[in-house]
Amino acid sequence: MLRCLTFAARMNFLRASTLAVIAQTLSVSVVILSPAVAMAQNDSQTPPLPHSGGTLRMVAQSSGGTLDPQISYMALTRQFETPVYDTLLAYPKFAGARAVPVIASLAENVPQPEDDGLTYRITLRKGIRFSNGHELNTEDVAASFRRIFKAGSPTAGPYYSHLKGAKECLADPAHCTLKEGITTDPASRTVTFHLDTPDPEFLPRLAWSHSAILPADTPASDTGNTAPPGTGPYRITGYDPTRFLRMERNPYFHEWAHDAQPAGYPDIIEATFGLDQESELTAVENGQFDWMYESIPLDRLGEAGDHFAGQVQIYSQLLYYYAALNTTLPPFDNLKARQALNYAVNRHAMVIYHGGPAVATPICQLIPSGAPGFDSSCAYTKGASPEHPAAEWKAPDLEKARQLVRESGTAGQKITIVAPLDGRYGAMATELRNTLAQLGYDASVRSMTQAVQFSYIQNSDNRVQIALTGWQADYPSASSFLQTLYSCTTIHPHSDNSLNVSAYCNPDIDALMDQSAMLALKDYDASNASWARADRALMAQAPSVPLVQIRRVTLLAKRVHNAIATLNDDLLLSQLQIK
Amino acid sequence: MAVNFPHSTSQPLLEVKDLCVSIPSYGRSVALIEHISFTLREREILGLVGESGSGKSVTATAIMGLLDTPGLKITGSVRFRGQELVGLSARKMRAIRGRDIAMIFQDPMTAFTPVYTVGWQIDEQIMAHERLSRKQARERTVQLLAEMGVPDPTRTANRYPHQLSGGLRQRAVIAMALSCNPTLLIADEPTTALDVTVQAQILELISTLRDTHGSSVLLITHDMGVVAETCDSVMVLYSGRIAETGLAEALFAHPRHPYTTALLNSIPPFYGERPHRLPAIAGTPPAPHERPAGCAFSPRCHDAQTICSTIPPLSPAGNGQQAACFFSTSGQQEH
Amino acid sequence: MTTDLQTPASPAPSVSLWRQAARTLLADKGSMTALAVLCIIVLACLLAPLYAHYVAHTDAFASNVAGSIVLNGHEVDIMQPNDNPLHLGLSPIGPTGHTAYLLGADSQGRDIAARLLYGGRNSLMISACAAVLCLFLSTLVGVTAGYFGGITDSILSRLMDIMWAVPVYLFAISLSIITVRHGLQIGPFTIEADNLLIPIIIIALVYVPYAARPVRGRVMVLRQAEFVTAARCLGVPQWRVLLFDILPNVLITLVVLGPLLMALSLLAESALSFLSLGVQAPAASWGTMIQDGEGLIYSRPVVAIAPGLAIVFVVLALNILGDGLRDALDIRNATRRSR
Amino acid sequence: MLSAFLRRVGQTLIVLFGISVLVFLVFFATPGADPTARIAGRNASPQTMEKVRHEYGFDRPLPFQYATMMKKLFITRDLTSYANRGEQVVPEIIQAAPVTLSLVCGSAVIWLIVSVAMGTLAAAMKGSWVDRTLIMLGLVGISMPVFWLGQVANLISLSRYHDTWLFSWVPGPGYVPLTQNPLAWFKALVIPWCVLAVMFIGIYSRILRADLVALAQEDFMRTARAKGLSPARILVFHGLRTSAITYVSLFGLDFAQLLGGGALLTEVVFGLPGVGRLTYQALTNLDLPLIMATVMYSATFVVLANAVVDILYILLDPRVRDGR
16 A cells, blocks of 8 residues: 555666567466476476576675575565565555555465455466466465464564454464364465454555465474565575575466566575675675665765666665654653654755665655655755644754754753664764754763663663664565554553553644554555654654665676666565676 | 912913903993913813902903903903913804813702703703714713703703702713813802702812813902812902902911902801801902002902002012902901 | 793892893893884884874874865865776875875875874884783782692693683684673673774783793702702791792793783784774774784875884884893803803 | 683683673663664664563563573574674674685785894894984884875875876775685785785884894893804894794784784774674674674684683693693
8 A cells, every 4th residue: 555656776667668568568478388388398487578587796794694485574685585485465566656555476466355345355376386386275375374373473463463353363373273264265265364453554564574475384483594486476495694595496486477576587596694885885895696576875976876776676665764762751741842853854964874865855744755655855854843843854954953952951861872883874873973062951871782671671671861773664565664663552561562662652643643544445545644644643743753765776797787676575586687 | 460370280270461341430430350361281170269349250250251241341361271261262162162172160950950950951061063863962961961960861851940959050060061062161150059968069060160170260269278178379350450469378367458368267167057258357348449549458458558559460479379458468468 | 932931940049130221222222222212213212192192183083084284285085086087985184294194084084194193103012011911810820830830830731821821813803893892891890892902912812821931840840949848847938938939930920921922912012903903993902903904005004004013113122122131131041251 | 721721711711701791781771772672673662672672681680681692692503693684693793704814914025024123124124224314214113193094095095196097906995705706806805905004014013123132132132142143143043033922912802802813903894794794893882793793703802812822822832841
């Protein structure tokens, strides 16, 4: 339910769409082949695409840990697994604004909500095989959804608890049956999902990577370094988290819906782990690797822009950085103090820290540009107020901020900013500290590794006053920016998993958000408009300070073409062509 | 000023003349030894006597050319078989060292490099001077050790220094010194670190060397008793200067210098504990840089007079003796 | 890294020994040059606020990425946009050669020259305090272990072994990682995580085995020494023996170790700060500056090179001074000279 | 002999046990170290957290957890990381070890050769300008922070002078296994080797020089000279051979510390995925199993090195041999 815009490099955009058309026509011929023929000639499964073949060599700083598609929550692992695993529904695999909403993938159809959104019925496509040769059936689907609970997928609770019987599964995963939640009819290849309560985001969640369909006999525990068989065009054939990952073609794959899971171009995809960003960039510049996963380091953006402009990839993400203000601790339990910081922060400086306007844009709302419900608005800039927001951020208003601090009577208090150790966060944290000092606070920065910091700031026991962090939605949706981060239900005191870092709870706004979500079942546009209202209402309470939304800037080797980046799936590895 | 020993018939092997060694210290030059002159004939044993710091070792090491402290200045002449050693090139000096002149050091405990066997170290010296194979060298080593009275020499040669007793070790040291049949052996307090019984054996060994190896010996000691037992002639040093020289018997009979007298008074009893220092003389000898003007011994001398504030020349005192004391001839000694 | 300090025992050092050492040291050109360099650097760092305020007209701690300065009559952005078709990236201004931004700006638009002086204050202060604290602790441990021996010695030595079994930097990093989150709690006192005392304590702690060993060795030699035995036989109480016979002798070891430890501490501090585990923002040290400059090493190397050079100079001067002190105070030399 | 050996082993085990308990307690008590949330994933529901907590045994008493961890580390060797799900720490260390070994061995060869040459030369020419220059060089080497030197080396070899003949061969940071391409391995490591060696060259040449100079005062050195040996022979066979005892024992300990992760700054700066960097990452991620594994690995090396040094002592110094 999220609509997003992909700002792929302009030059690649046209090529990408034309190629998509070519590929689509080709795929038709594949589908016409009977499954028997297709199976007999395994090699011919490779779609006879132009520019296919070769080994794509990518490089990343470190691996993303476990390969279990229902457990892994790492962006890098998703990057690898997008062409390996499939979900019933999927976000379209092309760049641009049309790539929302979800389309049918393993399912033949996008189900219509029945019983006021309590029942969803899908039919499985025929002839889809896992990379172990086993043909996909309805039992695999039911088993995969049970496995979400049994294996302890991180999103089992937040995303799939609307299913009937999910509560029992969460409480006692070992004996999870989902008997009433999912009913199957193998003969008609239908799977029916029964919900306790309507979930307006149920369809995107069927497209979410943790609901990947795996063979029914996959062990019900984290598979770790071994990847279970999938249905996509590739299979993972080698993995060592400290060194490499290798993907080869899935011999049983044939393209069933190009937009949902296109056939891949490279024969082999290899990833090397262990280089730092600087070295990655140098290596890609020298042609040793085809793509660097990490962004180009800040100090070398100029170099990349000067000498490798044609190879630079810039694409939008639903990712922005913000400072969460703990609304339960002084001084930010005071609305004026929170608003003051929002007025005072120099978002232009934040843009500079991320490499300038080409890479980053100031943001002073909670739904980022590109996400459903986005309606550009800025309450905290010179000449604006929560009552009369401006269209966009212009300049900080230190005077107003100082006045608010005076009114709040919080000046002089000690504030510790908890920030991740890594890279750009340091500069942002220092800038924030500086701003706080200008406002008359006694501010200091405490930094720790991102992995540690992210759970540290969530736990109320650590009494974090202000935390610098970033948020990227799992899939394009307003609720994952507003409800996940600012509703009363996401506060879990004394727990490391309490995404409402601000600990902000306002029943009125919660009601507004619920209402916006439920509207989506009936009226998508009205829902988005309502989300925009919720965004402004939240922002008036300033539970956090949004800073910048950034675009990803990476470098491809000269020989690589056809970079397609979608809002949901990042750069599509399978679509890169090697010339 | 050369001292001649009337009874020596052979030609001089070593002739030291006016040897001075000085070292710069805080901007001025401090003399460690001054105007040392003497002659050593073949097969002669000369005792060099004095307290610690009197310059005995400096004299010996200067003759060996082993003084290499930066800034050190050596003047005078050291003639070995007519060849001038002062200012001789390092290479030529090396050829003489160990082969023609050998030295035995005070402490056999530390004289050997601890990480090699005794035999290896003796072989090393032999091979440094003679074209011999390791096997031949070892044969000579074993033979030498045997000559020095080392029991089971083959096995001893394969032992490390710390595995040997002090006496054995000193025998090995002497064996090493003699390994190239040196004509001059300088023994620097060879017995100080040994216990009394072994001391006697080693001294016995040294005194037989002139017969067995035809060596002359320059024996450095602070122990008058040792001198009396071993030496043909004696030279007494005090604070870097010659106090008195003469034939051993004559000197022991009639010491002409008050220092010599004092030394003789302090001969330890042959039995019983050997005193560590010479306690009989009050005070300590002056350090080179604190040496008083005039006679260096005057501050400790019972008979010091005003004249002693000038340096007394070394002058004949009868009976072939020479002494650096204004009162040496007038017989003011108690003995 | 060893220091050759286990010299034979001698009676308590007299005043003349110190005087003679001072005289030797004063005559040593190398040590005097090192001392002069150190004094100049310390002085310059002490004058940091004056430099920042009156010369550079800058706030060394305020980020200034959006600001600009006037150079030769032109207004120049502190963060200069790159001139490429994609408008990617900005670079901080390089060395200007003017009083403002003499050495250029870092990634946050701050004046490097001014920060260099401010950073030096912390670096020097931390290393000096850490060295002193370390010496204090080492003396405590070394004297206890060396003087009382037996079980006390065994326990302390095993403890030192455990500390020694972990590479020094890893040990320091481990401690820092723990304290950087929640500060340090010693009894009723809590030290905030951003307090400079934390790196001081950590660095002092990790070098204790390094310094305690020579102290212990020296005390053990001293304990056997004649003058101590004599004092004990005379019925002098133990604390008096410790205080008047042992400690003054140990003092020589400490004085010699001092500059060397400070040099090591400075290096350790910079390493910790480089890993963002030492001095915490907003405070700066040379190590944090190198860390700031790491991301700019290719485009603005001066950001990392300048503080690095400062470290090299100070450590070098301290090492030379340490060598000079050791030579001047070496008891072996002293005794040899007077024999 | 046997009892001494057994006592030694006992002491070693006590030290290792002490370290492991210390590390375990310290890192378990550290706020923010609870790995449950990180294992469970962001936004995991409390039930999922509970499941993970139980699965990993975080709800058991500490001694039990300690025992489990030790068992998984040493006996079943399947201890998995808390930060990276499914990642086994033992293979991770086994993979990192060759990198560190390559780095440290190469560096050790350089520092051994250069420091012996420098130290010996300085001692032989004591007091001359050569001596003073070498002393100064050694001091400068000791005075440079290794991570800074590494950065400067990178700057020079990869950026400023990369296009000149001198440094055009330098590959970008990273590691190439020796078995994969020996030449690339060498190229990738030669600059890190030198950078790591600089400080040790400084330390060891100074130690060696001081030792040789002190030895020159020894009686046996005088004996050697009195034997008429050439200065070179005296320096090498008597001076160096004797100094080797101290040198080797120090060398062994430093070498072990580096192998155990002491070279982490060099590894971080040059992007070498060695044990030091692994330990550093584990520490910053508060990844207790990995911390435990790397610290034990490192401590084992240091303790082992102590034993090896003792053996070397026996080989090098006959006095010690008989002392036992």
